Amino acid sequence: MKAIRINEYGGTEVLKLEEIARPVPAADEILVKIYASGVNPVDWVIRNGKSEALRSFLTLPMTLGWDAAGIIEETGRDVTSFKKGDEVYGVPNFPGNGSYAEYCVAKAVQFALKPKSIGFNESAGVPLAALTAWTAMFKYGKLQPGQRILIQGASGGVGGFAVQLAKAKSAYVIAIASTDNIEYLRELGADEVIDYKTQQYENLVHNIDVVLEASPIRENKERIKSVSVLKQGGILVSVNTDFPFDDQVIAAVSRKNAKAELSSNQPRQDWLTVIARLIDEGKVRVFINKVFSLEDVAEAHRESESWHVRGKLVLEVKKDN
Known part of the structure; x- marks a missing residue:
């Protein structure tokens, strides 16, 4: 072959x-x-x-x-x-x-x-992108209906599925992306879209239940900003498993009584079956x-x-x- x-x-x-x-x-x-x-x-x-x-x-x-x-x-x-x-x-x-x-x-x-x-x-x-989003949000992020999630890198492969899957589970979705992708993310169903080129999200949002780091940027200083918008007891989840949290991030998370999780993708048949059903129902494109x-x-x-x-x-x- x-x-x-x-x-x-x-x-x-x-x-x-x-x-x-x-x-x-x-x-x-x-x-x-x-x-x-x-x-x-x-x-x-x-x-x-x-x-x-x-x-x-x-x-x-x-x-x-x-x-x-x-x-x-x-x-x-x-x-x-x-x-x-x-x-x-x-x-x-x-x-x-x-x-x-x-x-x-x-x-x-x-x-x-x-x-x-x-x-x-x-x-x-x-499969890979959707499962990465699913694992991060629902296994590690414990995202529940009605909770507020901030998705970084929302226009990428993982981020695009994350927006749709979170909406399908009745979460409130705030997406971060560049100017060119604002309308695209609204089309995906994001409740709010923040343009990182012209806006500083850390000054605009607060009391976030889950922050999903699906951006390719690997910078712990940026993670400190993510922690700052979490509510007490919130969860920061990163799919960048090759880039550990440093001591400053861990300390910031501790002060918020929050969690920081590195999410490894889990290829599970039951999750793929649910995702397929959501696609067939028109809830995920x-x-x-x-x-x-x-x-x-x-x-x-x-x-x-x-x-x-x-x-x-x-x-x-x-x-x-």
């Missing part, structure tokens, strides 16, 4: 289209014929090898991609939740054989039936920025690395007929 592999760390030149053996599912795994794969910042962070925290988990050569949509080709002997021919979406094993390929294997519990109302390309843009062929993966990575992508980037591996 064809797959995009890296045999060394580096720039987009290390992305190679290779012919490799089709993987075989273990007893608790599924083999998925990939129709589309999402492209996420973690893909090129792994590719360039600059994250020491991630490199310790990785073995080269490897196939990139941790967002997948396709059709089940084969199930392991212990898998009872799926059958051959099911249309699914989810997160391949990490680290392991990724979704930039014609086939991938994954733990069955990391996949669910894909949303019925959208195609494979759109479905492939959902999927915005695809651009679709690339597998051969154009380098261009997709360059686009993602610009940090100016609204919505999701997708690799179309197989045409959805």
